[in-house]
Amino acid sequence: MTALTSYSTGTVSVADGGTVVTGAGVIWTDGSAKPGDILQVGNFQSIISDVVDSGELTIPPWGGGAQSGVAYKIWQVSPQRFAGAEALTTVNRLVIALNAREIPVVVSDDETVPDPSLGEDDQTAIQPSTGKVWVMSGGVWTYLGIYRGFRFTGAYSGATTYSVGDVVTDAGSSYIWSNETAGSGHAPPNATYWELLAEKGDVGPAGPAGSGDVDGPTSATDNAAARFDATTGKVIQDSALLIADTTGALSRSGSGGIPVQGSNTNDSAASGYVGEYGSATTSVSPGVSFGTTNTPVNLVSVSLAPGDYDVWGNAVYVPGGSSSTSGIGVIVRPAF
Structure with missing residues (x-):
C-alpha cells in the first residue's frame, strides 16, 4: 500500500477552543494544505475546513489545548486531491457559469445558425469567423446582427x-461594408454594400493673402510660359509663348513662328540683337601706293558682337595722272 503523504514545514499556533490556526515559515496556498486535509498537533487531530491564505487555516473549535510555535503535520487526504473531486469542482464552476449565461455558444464555420438544442434563454451564440451574433429568446435563437471592429483597408x-x-476611402469620403455577404467589384457609394462613414467636407473659405502670395488664373494653356500682370509682382497670367517639355524648344500658340523684335526705329538695335548694324569708312590720300599688284591691302575694319551678320563692302578708285586700273575688287574677311 502507498503511505499517506504529509506536510510539516514550519510551526503552528492555535488557541484552546480556537478556530484559527496560524503558521510560521509555512506556505499553505501552494497545494500543501486543502480543505478536507487533517491537521495533527501531538496526538490531537482536526479537519481543515478552509485555507484562508498562505499562513492561516480555519478548523472546527480546537480541543487539544493551547499550542504556540509547535511542530505539526497536515495529512493530505482531502477528497479534492483526487482526480474525480477536481473534475467535479471544475464541472461545478462551468455549470455556474452556464447558469449565469456567461459562456456563449460557439457556432462553427460550417453552420449557418446555432444548434437549436443548445443554450438557454438570454444566452448568446457567436460565429467568430463572421462576427454573427444570436441570442436565445423563448427557446429560439434570434439573429442580432454582425458585430466586428473596423478594419481599415485603404483606397477602394x-x-x-x-x-x-471593412473601411475604404474613395473620392475623399470613407465607407464601411455593411452587406452580410462578402463581395468585390461594388464601388461606393453603392448603398446595397456600403454605408457612408465620413463624408468629404466642403472647400473652406480662402485664407488671407500673404506678403509673397502669387495669384494665378483659373486655367492655363499647357506648356505656356507664365508672365506677370501689372506691377505688383503677385499676379501672373497665361501667355502665347510655349516651351516644349523635353527639348525646351520655343513656339507660340496659334499659327506662325515667334516674331523676334530688334530696333523698331531707323537706328541700330542693341548689341547682339537682331537689327544691330555697324559700319566703317576710310580714305586714302592721292599718291599713296597700294603695294604690289594682285596683293590685298587692308583699308578699314569694323568690330561686331558675336552673331550672324550680312557683311559687304564698297571701294571707289579714282586714278590720277598716267595711272590705270584693272579688276579692282573688295574682299571682306573676319579677323582671327
Whole structure:
C-alpha cells in the first residue's frame, strides 16, 4: 500500500477552543494544505475546513489545548486531491457559469445558425469567423446582427473582396461594408454594400493673402510660359509663348513662328540683337601706293558682337595722272 503523504514545514499556533490556526515559515496556498486535509498537533487531530491564505487555516473549535510555535503535520487526504473531486469542482464552476449565461455558444464555420438544442434563454451564440451574433429568446435563437471592429483597408479597389466592417476611402469620403455577404467589384457609394462613414467636407473659405502670395488664373494653356500682370509682382497670367517639355524648344500658340523684335526705329538695335548694324569708312590720300599688284591691302575694319551678320563692302578708285586700273575688287574677311 502507498503511505499517506504529509506536510510539516514550519510551526503552528492555535488557541484552546480556537478556530484559527496560524503558521510560521509555512506556505499553505501552494497545494500543501486543502480543505478536507487533517491537521495533527501531538496526538490531537482536526479537519481543515478552509485555507484562508498562505499562513492561516480555519478548523472546527480546537480541543487539544493551547499550542504556540509547535511542530505539526497536515495529512493530505482531502477528497479534492483526487482526480474525480477536481473534475467535479471544475464541472461545478462551468455549470455556474452556464447558469449565469456567461459562456456563449460557439457556432462553427460550417453552420449557418446555432444548434437549436443548445443554450438557454438570454444566452448568446457567436460565429467568430463572421462576427454573427444570436441570442436565445423563448427557446429560439434570434439573429442580432454582425458585430466586428473596423478594419481599415485603404483606397477602394475593385479587385479586393470586402466583408462586414471593412473601411475604404474613395473620392475623399470613407465607407464601411455593411452587406452580410462578402463581395468585390461594388464601388461606393453603392448603398446595397456600403454605408457612408465620413463624408468629404466642403472647400473652406480662402485664407488671407500673404506678403509673397502669387495669384494665378483659373486655367492655363499647357506648356505656356507664365508672365506677370501689372506691377505688383503677385499676379501672373497665361501667355502665347510655349516651351516644349523635353527639348525646351520655343513656339507660340496659334499659327506662325515667334516674331523676334530688334530696333523698331531707323537706328541700330542693341548689341547682339537682331537689327544691330555697324559700319566703317576710310580714305586714302592721292599718291599713296597700294603695294604690289594682285596683293590685298587692308583699308578699314569694323568690330561686331558675336552673331550672324550680312557683311559687304564698297571701294571707289579714282586714278590720277598716267595711272590705270584693272579688276579692282573688295574682299571682306573676319579677323582671327
